[in-house]
Amino acid sequence: MAKDKYIETVGRRKTASARVRISEASKTKIEILKDVEGKMASIKFEDYFPTTALQEAILDVFKTQEGVNLTFAVTAVIKGGGVSAQAEALRHGIARGLAEHNPELRAYLKTKGYIKRDPRKVERKKPGLKKARRAPQWSKR
Numbered sequence: 001m002a003k004d005k006y007i008e009t010v011g012r013r014k015t016a017s018a019r020v021r022i023s024e025a026s027k028t029k030i031e032i033l034k035d036v037e038g039k040m041a042s043i044k045f046e047d048y049f050p051t052t053a054l055q056e057a058i059l060d061v062f063k064t065q066e067g068v069n070l071t072f073a074v075t076a077v078i079k080g081g082g083v084s085a086q087a088e089a090l091r092h093g094i095a096r097g098l099a100e101h102n103p104e105l106r107a108y109l110k111t112k113g114y115i116k117r118d119p120r121k122v123e124r125k126k127p128g129l130k131k132a133r134r135a136p137q138w139s140k141r
Contacts, residue, residue, distance in 0.1 A: 011093025016081025020093030025073035054087040
């Protein structure tokens with residue numbers, strides 16, 4: 001990959017979507033861009049995802065089967081969903097970019113489940129029911 005070149009991919013989970021740009025770098029750096037009052041503001045990865053569980057879930061994508069850490073600069077615009085879904089959407093987008101950058105990584109990322117888009121979404125509420133499937137309590141009299 002030439003200098004100043006990047007790969008742009010999209011990762012999704014539930015209603016969250018992440019537009020991800022990855023490019024080669026000497027050190028892994030993840031930057032989140034957020035629309036604040038009509039201007040794009042840069043937010044640190046550690047500030048946007050404060051829990052270590054979410055951070056590790058995202059950074060796990062950079063570990064290969066040999067235990068070598070890949071180094072990339074990542075810039076992402078994340079919209080919709082909750083924090084957990086946004087983290088998984090970001091991981092999905094990064095995994096797609098890594099697979100595009102190096103096709104040999106695709107098989108490994110696939111076995112870890114990072115390439116597949118998780119299709120589960122919240123089921124809609126139906127008329128006459130209290131929730132998606134919960135019916136009102138039935139009484140004989």
